[in-house]
Amino acid sequence: MEWIQQLVNGISLGSIYALIALGYTMVYGIIKLINFAHGDVFMLGAFIGFYAIARWEMHFILALLLSMALCAIIGVIIERVAYKRLRNATRIAALITAIGVSLLIEYTVIFFRGASPEAYPTVIESRNIEIFGAQISVQALLILAIAIILMLLLQFIVHQTKIGKAMRAVSHDADAARLMGINVDNTISATFAIGSALAGAAGVIFGIYYTRIEPLMGVLPGLKAFVAAVLGGIGIIPGAMVGGLVLGVVETFVSALGYSLWRDAAAFVILILILIIRPSGIFGKNTREKV
Amino acid sequence: MSETLLKVDNLGITFGGLKAVQKVNMYLNRGELVGLIGPNGAGKTTMFNMLTGVYAPTEGSIVFGGKSIAGLDPYKVTRQGISRTFQNIRLFKELSVLDNVKVANHGLAKHNLLSSIFRLPSHFKGEAKMEEESLAFLKIFGLDVYKDELAKNLPYGMQRRLEIARALAAGPKLLLLDEPAAGMNPQETHDLMELIAFIRKEFNLTILLIEHDMHLVMGICERIYVLDHGQLIADGTPAEVRNNPKVIEAYLGEEVTE
Amino acid sequence: MKKSKAFWGYIVLALVIYAVVQVLINSGVLNMYYQNMLITMCINIMLAVSLHIIIGITGQFSIGHAGFMAVGAYLSAIGTMKLELPFVSAIILGAVVAALAGLLVGIPTLRLKGDYLAIATLGFAEIIRIIFVNIEYVGGAAGIQVRHQATWTYAFFAVVITILVIANFTKSRHGRACIAIREDEIAADAMGINTTYYKVIAFAIGSFFAGVAGAIYAHNFYIIQPTTFNFLKSFDILIFVVLGGLGSLSGSVVAAIFLTVVTTYLQGFPETRMIIYSLVLILVMLYRPKGLMGTKEVTDLFKFGKKGGSKA
Numbered sequence: 001m002e003w004i005q006q007l008v009n010g011i012s013l014g015s016i017y018a019l020i021a022l023g024y025t026m027v028y029g030i031i032k033l034i035n036f037a038h039g040d041v042f043m044l045g046a047f048i049g050f051y052a053i054a055r056w057e058m059h060f061i062l063a064l065l066l067s068m069a070l071c072a073i074i075g076v077i078i079e080r081v082a083y084k085r086l087r088n089a090t091r092i093a094a095l096i097t098a099i100g101v102s103l104l105i106e107y108t109v110i111f112f113r114g115a116s117p118e119a120y121p122t123v124i125e126s127r128n129i130e131i132f133g134a135q136i137s138v139q140a141l142l143i144l145a146i147a148i149i150l151m152l153l154l155q156f157i158v159h160q161t162k163i164g165k166a167m168r169a170v171s172h173d174a175d176a177a178r179l180m181g182i183n184v185d186n187t188i189s190a191t192f193a194i195g196s197a198l199a200g201a202a203g204v205i206f207g208i209y210y211t212r213i214e215p216l217m218g219v220l221p222g223l224k225a226f227v228a229a230v231l232g233g234i235g236i237i238p239g240a241m242v243g244g245l246v247l248g249v250v251e252t253f254v255s256a257l258g259y260s261l262w263r264d265a266a267a268f269v270i271l272i273l274i275l276i277i278r279p280s281g282i283f284g285k286n287t288r289e290k291v
Numbered sequence: 292m293s294e295t296l297l298k299v300d301n302l303g304i305t306f307g308g309l310k311a312v313q314k315v316n317m318y319l320n321r322g323e324l325v326g327l328i329g330p331n332g333a334g335k336t337t338m339f340n341m342l343t344g345v346y347a348p349t350e351g352s353i354v355f356g357g358k359s360i361a362g363l364d365p366y367k368v369t370r371q372g373i374s375r376t377f378q379n380i381r382l383f384k385e386l387s388v389l390d391n392v393k394v395a396n397h398g399l400a401k402h403n404l405l406s407s408i409f410r411l412p413s414h415f416k417g418e419a420k421m422e423e424e425s426l427a428f429l430k431i432f433g434l435d436v437y438k439d440e441l442a443k444n445l446p447y448g449m450q451r452r453l454e455i456a457r458a459l460a461a462g463p464k465l466l467l468l469d470e471p472a473a474g475m476n477p478q479e480t481h482d483l484m485e486l487i488a489f490i491r492k493e494f495n496l497t498i499l500l501i502e503h504d505m506h507l508v509m510g511i512c513e514r515i516y517v518l519d520h521g522q523l524i525a526d527g528t529p530a531e532v533r534n535n536p537k538v539i540e541a542y543l544g545e546e547v548t549e
Numbered sequence: 550m551k552k553s554k555a556f557w558g559y560i561v562l563a564l565v566i567y568a569v570v571q572v573l574i575n576s577g578v579l580n581m582y583y584q585n586m587l588i589t590m591c592i593n594i595m596l597a598v599s600l601h602i603i604i605g606i607t608g609q610f611s612i613g614h615a616g617f618m619a620v621g622a623y624l625s626a627i628g629t630m631k632l633e634l635p636f637v638s639a640i641i642l643g644a645v646v647a648a649l650a651g652l653l654v655g656i657p658t659l660r661l662k663g664d665y666l667a668i669a670t671l672g673f674a675e676i677i678r679i680i681f682v683n684i685e686y687v688g689g690a691a692g693i694q695v696r697h698q699a700t701w702t703y704a705f706f707a708v709v710i711t712i713l714v715i716a717n718f719t720k721s722r723h724g725r726a727c728i729a730i731r732e733d734e735i736a737a738d739a740m741g742i743n744t745t746y747y748k749v750i751a752f753a754i755g756s757f758f759a760g761v762a763g764a765i766y767a768h769n770f771y772i773i774q775p776t777t778f779n780f781l782k783s784f785d786i787l788i789f790v791v792l793g794g795l796g797s798l799s800g801s802v803v804a805a806i807f808l809t810v811v812t813t814y815l816q817g818f819p820e821t822r823m824i825i826y827s828l829v830l831i832l833v834m835l836y837r838p839k840g841l842m843g844t845k846e847v848t849d850l851f852k853f854g855k856k857g858g859s860k861a
Contacts, residue, residue, distance in 0.1 A: 034664045034667075082831060082835070085835055089834075089838065090838075091663045091664055092610050092663060093838050095610070095664055095667055096830055096834050097830065097835065099784055099787070099830060100828070100831035100834065101827070103823055103827035104824060104828065104831065107820045107823035107824045107827065108824060110820045110823075223671070223672075223675075226668065227668075227672075230665075230668070261679070261682060261683050262679065262683065264679055265676050265680075267672075268673070268675050268676050268679075269676065271668065271669065272657065272669055272672055272673065272676075275658070275665055276657050276660075279660075279661070343739060345738075345739075364738070364743075364745075365735075365738035365739050366738050366739075366740075366742055366743050366744065369738075369739060370741055374739070374740070374741075375739055377736065377739075381735065382733075383728070383729050383732040383733060383737075384732055384733075385796070386728060386732060390725060390728075393722065393725055394725055394726065394729045394737065395740040396722075397722050397725070397740070398740075398741030400722050402721075402722070404718075404723055404750065407717055407718060407721035407722070407724075408714050410556070414721060417722070418721065418722065421722060458740075461740055
């Protein structure tokens with residue numbers, strides 16, 4: 001059936017958004033910064049994956065892991081060089097800096113290789129499986145599987161490891177965490193590393209699924225992933241997953257119903273509705289400013 | 292007999308599951324100087340926030356000058372005649388001392404947006420009046436010498452005085468002071484007490500005062516309300532409150548000094 | 550009165566600048582290339598100053614300013630190309646509708662602060678852009694061709710009016726109210742300022758003049774397309790204000806002039822320009838967040854012996 005196919009498409013797109021959204025939500029949860037450059041880490045991940053698969057003929061799983069590792073490093077570098085000094089500055093200053101970092105990454109890439117797109121080579125044969133009478137591509141299922149594995153891995157790290165506990169502690173109260181002996185700086189860097197790794201993975205997955213990548217590919221998905229994070233409740237990890245999936249499905253259906261020119265607007269309309277109706281998101285709680 | 296300026300009936304507010312304030316009954320007569328005390332977290336600032344419109348109470352009523360003001364927007368409450376200072380000073384840091392006071396004068400000025408944009412005579416007249424009135428307030432508080440200094444550059448004691456000057460410039464009938472003596476030494480506290488007595492007389496004010504400094508409270512307040520865990524546990528003259536066993540118990544471990 | 554004298558002094562200065570440039574144009578000394586740069590300068594100054602009143606004065610972090618510019622551009626284009634309106638009427642049409650767009654953005658976002666407000670304004674700007682992509686009446690994605698009607702005269706007087714209105718607004722109790730909101734919204738509320746009213750007014754005035762800038766832009770560059778008014782344009786405008794100093798009107802003017810010159814000379818190297826711009830953003834925020842002028846004005850530099858103090 002047509003709509004099951006669209007649903008699968010939507011969930012695949014949504015899981016890419018979810019992987020990117022996780023990075024946004026974790027970073028916002030821990031230092032209250034919207035890391036505008038996060039979408040560009042996604043782009044870098046896609047390009048790293050491309051060079052690994054197309055030029056060095058790596059197996060795509062290895063390329064995925066390589067991309068994740070390099071993006072983790074890139075994420076930490078960005079944090080240390082640009083954001084660390086601004087931890088006590090106004091959030092607006094940090095946001096402006098993040099915008100600057102994002103533009104810098106984009107245009108440096110264009111400067112060195114031009115703005116033209118690349119095409120991922122076929123990594124997985126396009127085959128379809130029949131489920132419930134619908135033709136579902138093997139690619140979509142594989143994407144989904146990888147995304148789910150990564151999200152489960154994240155849940156494990158956050159809830160069952162020491163670093164995860166440290167991350168949760170610092171999100172709640174950085175000063176208290178510091179007093180308890182947690183190295184806040186390293187915890188923040190670890191958060192950036194994990195979030196960026198997930199974005200890198202999303203980049204490779206995107207490349208495999210949609211094949212076309214270019215230097216400014218991170219902007220719109222980045223913004224949309226942020227919307228997804230807000231939708232689910234910014235700072236809340238399951239929220240980013242749910243938000244991403246919801247956004248992917250909504251966008252796919254808007255397109256399928258014939259309004260494809262409006263599909264990008266869907267994310268922003270959702271954003272504005274959420275911010276006006278329920279800014280804390282699906283899973284969020286209301287916090288008041290103390291007067 | 293003095294008329295009742297402020298009447299608070301059965302006032303309460305619940306945040307989520309927490310009853311921050313409940314069943315508070317209070318009144319202030321015109322010209323009175325009343326204290327509001329209680330241990331930390333008792334709900335005193337929450338009371339102020341409800342009186343000034345920052346929070347809307349979930350139960351009860353607030354009647355000021357005959358009008359119900361519960362739940363009104365803060366700026367409307369100010370225009371009705373209630374002004375306040377803040378526990379943690381909230382001056383406009385990048386504005387000059389004079390401009391801080393002028394902001395409070397805003398509600399009393401009349402020249403509108405178009406007159407300012409087109410620089411009509413009403414703009415110049417209005418601005419001159421604001422300048423004159425604001426400077427007058429600064430003079431009373433001895434701050435006119437610093438009128439062009441940025442508010443953030445003033446020493447702490449002067450910042451507190453500026454906050455009071457600013458609150459006064461809004462032209463209130465009722466002034467709410469939230470811990471005005473916080474961080475002050477005995478000499479500064481003494482000066483503050485004289486200042487409060489002076490402005491009360493000079494501007495015909497009714498004053499409600501939150502304080503922890505018992506010397507100040509017992510020294511100038513005519514009546515005192517005591518709040519603990521969001522409820523009134525005592526009220527009366529300083530002498531009555533001082534000897535009230537419930538009050539002493541609430542402050543257990545704290546000295547009620549002369 | 551001292552204040553009137555300074556005011557008329559600026560008017561005279563403006564007229565002198567206008568006359569000098571106009572003469573240079575008429576005599577052929579300033580060719581099309583320079584004329585274009587001057588007009589672009591005026592457009593950028595208007596954009597910067599109109600964003601300054603929203604972010605710098607009132608503290609509302611609006612980073613979708615290109616959206617209002619787009620509305621002004623398209624509506625003025627419809628005015629001249631479809632409705633055969635005279636140029637000035639078309640500019641006013643564009644600006645008024647842009648102001649309405651400003652209200653449409655400003656009112657729902659009143660409760661939002663900081664980052665959330667920023668993202669919401671970015672979202673609104675994208676929605677505006679996507680709307681124009683989808684309207685065939687104005688050419689959709691291909692855009693609409695616009696008769697060239699903008700001259701130095703129109704651009705200069707538009708910019709002078711813009712600066713005048715915003716400067717007058719700022720140096721009055723209304724501007725003070727907005728600065729108070731920027732500094733501490735809760736205290737401003739407590740001191741009797743109707744914060745809702747002033748936040749909305751700031752958006753309306755800012756978007757009005759962004760609309761004027763958009764109208765001049767449309768009638769200078771022969772064609773407008775939705776892609777022109779994307780978030781990159783919004784960031785461009787943001788950089789003017791950040792570099793100049795968020796709280797300084799003259800800072801915005803100076804930065805807009807300076808960066809227009811830089812952009813014009815780097816026309817052939819767009820990536821280099823963006824790399825420089827992004828580095829400017831980052832370095833300014835890291836090392837001199839107050840920008841070139843912080844909250845001071847050029848006029849403050851001429852007051853020797855006067856203590857610190859901001860304009861109000």
